[in-house]
Amino acid sequence: MRGWLSRKTTQDPGTEPGAGDVHLALARESLKELLQDTRVPAPVRAQLARDYDEVRDMLEKLEHGHVHIAAFGRVGVGKSSLLNALLGENRFSTSPLHGETRQAGRAAWAREDAGGVFLIDTPGIDEIGGEEREQAAREAAERADLLLFVVEGDMTAVELEALRTLSDQGRPLLLVMNKADRYTQAELDQLRLRLMERTAGVLSHRNLICASADPRGGGAPQVEELITRLWTILEKEGRTLAAMNASLFAGHLSEAIGYRIIEVKRHVAQRVVRTYCIAKGVAVAFNPVPVADLAAAALVDGSMVVHLSRVYGLPLTRREAGTLVRVVVTQMAALMGTVWAVHLLSSALKMGTGGMSVMLTAGAQGAVAYYSTYVVGQAAERYFAMGKSWGEAGPRAVVAEILESVDRQSILRQARDDLSQRLGGEGS
Incomplete structure (x- = not known):
């Protein structure tokens, strides 16, 4: 594999494969077995055609060493702006219109050694009358390897419920407090403590990150803390993350197949x-x-x-x-x-x-x-x-x-x- 994996996965000839390699191999085998299982009746395969297509996409993703990072959150918290700040260019729409993001969008992270890392923008979870958009956001989150849950202040009940739901899926989750430049340092410290209290048992404190994707006054984006945390996770757990997500998806599809059968x-x-x-x-x-x-x-x-x-x-x-x-x-x-x-x-x-x-x-x-x-x-x-x-x-x-x-x-x-x-x- 290339890109973000190269520095951490190069091995001397004859050495045992690392845990990440083993996890990837097992995940690939699980997906291949799902695709090749002749015991699944044709009517069931037809009913789950979309899921089987996603298995093929997931298998291709593993073969190429891709990792998907999805931004999740309410409308207006700055998900698109945050991803644009990470990308260093405006790839995602930041229109002031409510709920401008209608479908999940994807862009490659063209950062040095970032080959194979893709950033995904999703519709807001609270879009009024937008059940289809909300479902699209949830599906994108379920397919991603790492999630960014973006807020702009203290969490609402809807946000807290969504955060807990995502946490239950077993994927790494970072809580990003965007628009941090709008607060004084004292207010920011108090807000951090409040968020830590409300997410206790759900989120590790080190995964609570402050950022300012689009600071007031036109200053440069303040996302270095987020970038550092993301790369720490990717370099340490990148292969395992991709394998774990594929295994979770394979498990969900196996359950769906069993239910349909x-x-x-x-x-x-x-x-x-x-x-x-x-x-x-x-x-x-x-x-x-x-x-x-x-x-x-x-x-x-x-x-x-x-x-x-x-x-x-x-x-x-x-x-x-x-x-x-x-x-x-x-x-x-x-x-x-x-x-x-x-x-x-x-x-x-x-x-x-x-x-x-x-x-x-x-x-x-x-x-x-x-x-x-x-x-x-x-x-x-x-x-x-x-x-x-x-x-x-x-x-x-x-x-x-x-x-x-x-x-x-x-x-x-x-x-x-x-x-x-x-x-x-x-x-x-």
């Missing part, structure tokens, strides 16, 4: 569950013999669980699926005895009348069967989504939560609609 699987799983709900409802409604009802129910539920296990890539045998169904049904019976009593009563009516009551009870019993399979399917889907686990609370808590969240009457109405369509078709 789960969503895709969940969508497929819900279609599977409904298909089996209808199949079980029809099987029970058409069979007047109670024992056969139970056999059909067990067969349908077991087949559904096997199907769901394959959707989630966690295949079960039919015996294992049967065990899972029994666990769920046992918890259902304990938690909602009334529904199961209705089911058993309907079966008893069938047996006592030799099947003559089928016309009266088949629809109701089919709907109850539909509902029971729906609950079994939801519980099984939750079990597979958690990696074949019920979690710390166990199956009873999972089933109880599902029963609590499900609108029973709505599901039963859906069951009657689905079954009436199917039964009507069978009868025609």
